[in-house]
Amino acid sequence: MQCRVGHVICSSCHHKLRKKDNCHVCAITGGYNRCIAFDHILESTKVSCSNSIYGCTVKTHYYHQEEHKKSCPHAPCFCPEPGCGFAGSTTQLQRHLTADHMLPATAFAYGYSFTLHMQEGMRVLHRKEEGGPLFLAKFTLVPPFGNAVSILCIDPHAVTENHRFECDVDFYSRTMGWHQHSNFQIISTNLSNGFPGEEASYTFVVPDISSDPHTTTTRLLIRPPKISCP
Known part of the structure; x- marks a missing residue:
């Protein structure tokens, strides 16, 4: 917006003026016009995405910048390994x-x-197609109970404590005739604060019956978010 002399002000700042009929620079009366x-000039100006350092080449109008950032596929996630600053x-x-x-990785x-x-340790779980959320499985030996397992969804646009994916786990032991089934919601995070505390991230425990892959089997099934019908 501009006054009669030509001094300009953006509409956001104009709304904050105490005397909207007077120019904020020269005090001339008569108000502002578009x-x-x-x-x-502003319509023709485009800005680079703030994730350009991570490979995003999109340029948008300044007023679409935040909207793009919310879904930018190049938004960063962070390495959970201590001392590593990769993003x-x-x-x-x-x-x-x-x-x-x-x-190790599993598709x-x-x-x-x-x-x-x-x-024991971490394993990467990834879809066969590139892009989209990534998953991490962390195994921690907890004697005498067995292996405590954490499954996380690594998503750059994750909302704190948001659960977008569901997981089924089936554990079989042929020698013991043991079958254990678990179902849980997977926590989403971008790992900006590291791996969540163990007490908050354990999702299931597999009994320490046998580590022989010929007699024990652990199978996972991950379901994507349900899409609501309009």
């Missing part, structure tokens, strides 16, 4: 964890069960 020329998209994080930290598809090998 500055069409300045509007055209990048889920695809970049997956490559970093498997190549730089040598974490899966939503809605289909897959075998999960019990091994």
Whole structure:
């Protein structure tokens, strides 16, 4: 907006003026009118995404910047390994964890069960297609109960304590005739504050019956968020 002399002010600041009929620079009366020329300049100006350092090449109008940022596929997630400052998209994080930290990885598809090998430490769970959320499984030996397992969804747009995915776990022991089933909601995080505290992230415990893969089997099935019908 501009006064009769030509001094400009944005509409947000104009709303904050105590005397909207007087120019904030020269005090001339007569109020403000829309500055069409300045509007055209702003309309033609585009800004780079703040995630450009992570590979985003999108440029948007300044007033669409926040909207794009909320769904930008290049928004960063963070490495959970202590002392590592890596940040990048889920695809970049997956490559970093498997190549730089040598974490084992398992590919899966939503809605289909897959075998999960019990091994102390962390394992990357990723979809066969690149992009989208990444998952981490963390195994911690808790004698005498067995292996405590944490499953996390790594999502750059995660809301604190948000549960978007559901997981089914089936544990079988053929020698003991044991079958255990668990169902739970998966916590989503971008790992900006590291791996959640163990007391908050354990999702199920597998009994320490036998580590022989020929006699025990652990299978997971991860379901995507349900889409509500309008």
